[in-house]
Amino acid sequence: MERRGANLGRAASPVVGNILLVALVLVLAVVLVTISLTFLDRTGSPSADATFEYEQTPAGLEIRPMAMGTEAVVKLNDRTIAELGPDSVGRPVLLPTAPGDEITVVSTDKERSVLVNRQVDSRDSIGDFTSYYTFDGSGSSLVDNSGNGNDGTLKGDPDWTANGLALDGSGDYVEVTDISAPVDVSEFTVAVAYRVDEVKKQELVEHKSGDDNWLLELKPCDNGEVPSSVCAGSDGYTPVYNVDKSGGSQSGQIFGGRLEPGTWHVVVGTFDGSEYTLYVDGEQANTGTYEGEISMGDMNIGADIEFSGDYLNGEIRELRLYYRSFDSTDIARITEVMES
Structure with a gap:
């Protein structure tokens, strides 16, 4: 009898052990779940997978979400360009990328997952640049960041500032000679972010190659060449876009509307080989036709x-x-980035 009871006691030990093991596992599970819930409450639950495809366009890199299980924002140099969600799959977002730009896509849930972090540093990731100047330099040269070597030389005595390059209106300018481009140029887009402090006839940028010439300039509203319909009143100035042949044989001149001095603006001129269009702060101002060749020269x-x-x-x-013409969507994106 004692032997049988002893055997029963020994036989019961594994059962009790198993019960204790199960209890321990349950306790650990509860602890882990509690920790997990606390962690997720603090950081947000992991977002679903997101995948992207990229394609180069004349204006820059296009990013296209192919799978999107979360809400996210697309940023270029920390500036929000677009918002994405599951319904954004297949819809491209244009990023007017330039050398040195940083593209990030960040989820907007609690976790703030970084879905994309990409540095733009190769030819197949940037727009179709001829020249790209950020005016954040020093010394006597204006560096071309496009990689095409179209550096400029400062003339007069311009001042480098926290915003860019200040010109005094009486001899300061930048000279760029013998511009090179990766392709033969028959169309172009030029965009300038600027501020003027005086109402007078003045040049933003002018290019000349042989008999062909294009320029963005600023004219007072009371200038005899500016139609009265362009400016509401006689004060202020208007951006002007010219595409012409030198020697006084002007082929085209269009105006951009009245602006006040002392404020920043982005003016864009584009030419597709037959039509040239002027945009001011992202809005189309005017368009005209021109039949002439465009090539690279001096600026x-x-x-x-x-x-x-x-x-x-x-x-x-x-x-x-750029050595390509752009449509209104491209120009809106360029303007948005250059306004920041």
Whole structure:
């Protein structure tokens, strides 16, 4: 009997052990779940997978979500360009990328997952640049960040500022000679972010190659060449976009509406081989037709290129010159980035 009871006691030990093990597992599970819930409450639950495809366009890199299980924002240099969600799959987002730009896509849930972090540093990730100037330099040269070597030389005595390059309106400008581009150029887009401090006739940028010439300039509203319908009143100034042949045979001139000095603006001119269009702060201002060749040559920033004069009194903080024409969507994106 004692032997049988002893056997029963020994036989019961594994059962009790198993019960204790199960209890321990349950306790650990509860602890782990509690920790997990606390962690998720603090950081947000993991977001679903997101995948993207990229495609180069003339204006820059296009990012297209192919799977999107969360809400997210697309940023270029920490500036929000677009918002994405599950319904954004297959819809491209244009990023007017330039060398050195950073693309990030960040989920907007509690976790703030970084879905994309990409540095733009290769030719197949940027727009179709001829020249790209950020005006954040020093010394006597304006560096071309496009990689095409179209550096400029400062003339007069311009001042580097926290925003860009300040020109005094009486001899300061930047000279760029013998511009090179990766392809033969038959169309172009030029975009300038600037501020002027004086109402007078002055040049933003002018290009000349042989008999062909294009320029963005600023004219007072009371200038005899400016139609009265362009400006509401006689004060202020208007951006002007010219595409012409040199020697006084002007082929085209369009106006951008009245602006006040002392404020920053982005002016864009584009030419597709037959039609040239002017945009001011992202909005189309006017368009015209022109039949002439476009090629690379020399360029002045802040001064007339054919004679000494029309110097800019103000400041320039960015200039982009592309060897392609852009549509209104491309220009809206460029403007948005250059306004920041």
